Amino acid sequence: MSRVRLLAGTKKGGFVLTSDAKRERWRIDGPLFGGWEIYHMKASPADPNRIFASQSNGWFGQIIQRSDDGGKTWSTPGSEPEELVSSQGMPQGESNKFVYDGVPGTHKWYDGTPHPWEFKRVWHLRPSLDDPDIVYAGVEDAALFRSTDGCKTWHEISGLRRHGSGSDWQPGAGGMCLHTILVDPTNGQRMYVAISAAGVFRTDDAGKTWRAINRGLRSDFMPDPEADVGHCVHRIAMHASRPSVLFMQKHYDVMRSNDAGESWHEVSGNLPCDFGFPIEVHAHEPETIYVVPIKSDSEHYVHDGKLRVYRSRTGGNEWEALTKGLPQKDCYVNVLREAMAVDSLDPCGVYFGTTGGQVYASSDGGDSWTPIVRDLPAVLSVEVQTLS
């Protein structure tokens, strides 16, 4: 019988939430890495028991953890005594060594002045679809790294940062982060990344060269609202069966591309407000998408005190509020960009976590919701595995 495993990263540790396919009764394990910010936990599609976690805090910096037994035990890759890998015969301990390729130079600071590129943390981990040792990492200050040895060591894919516009990238309120990595499941050469606040970039040669694909985006906080780069893209999503159709939750505006990002058009439609962070696609219906509208970029809580997921079954423009089981008064939480996920069961399960520490689940595609847990630390990320 199928099972579901949720990986929830919070401001103060990670949690593993498991259920059978009914998704009614949940076991909650954690906190893992208590006291640390867990920006993201993500399992390898090629080996579901291999899970990677990004652990960080302001004092001790970045740690990468890996579990090879489905989250029961964890270690920092490359730090075991038997892993004698350096020329001196000592373990290297380099799973948290993210060093930019060459002299990193500067990007724009909030006021437009040049600011040196500095590594701060890993926001996003994207394991390869078919090799459990290959993992991509999106980091702050924005860059893309790759590990080919199960996260023991990392190397920057510097063609992205050096493609030409890097000096014009600028941090959003959360920092200058590369927060989304999408791999085209039908074309191993094609990958998309999204950076706040720079925009979306695509490679068609496995990372060697990149170009900005932001035509159609409009951001009024920029001197040229339709510039090639500088857009505060919060999240992009695709359905595996149609990798050329992309959906985007931008700072403001929900957007769609039908041509692999060559052009975008707005599909905010009848949303009560079009600011938000996550966007997800239904596991079995490529035109069904989900967003959580947030009141504004300064308020960062849901509109009218009502926690509402909005679903479009038409790929955007026509949206319906999903409210059954969600608080409809006095609610002022946020749902962050990494904090929504779907399982692949039928009916499709949809999950999201809030800055108030709740993790909600729907086992009917969003029609109704139940809190799995109400009182975690602020939730930064939610991922889900469907296990057979």
Added chain:
Amino acid sequence: MIRVKIPPHLRTLASVSGEVELEIEGPVSHGSILDALEARYPMLKGTMRDHVTKVRRPFIRFFACGKDFSLDASDTPLPDAVASGAEPFFIVGAIAGG
């Protein structure tokens, strides 16, 4: 024998409890202590100082014998009491937040 006290989060990361005892040949400084600590516990690399530049992370401080050695050069000799093991060397997460 050098005695080193490290912050609780780093003790968890390194799977140690209480003080860490290190043998150091040559001058005892906060640089040589961190070298020895990272060699024994490689998972601590990058958590106290930068992997490449070896610059101390901003919220890490070094105390011993009631004094703050955080701003000293990494090869500045520490007091004899630390080198002899009479006094521990403290690696401390700076107070921050509420």
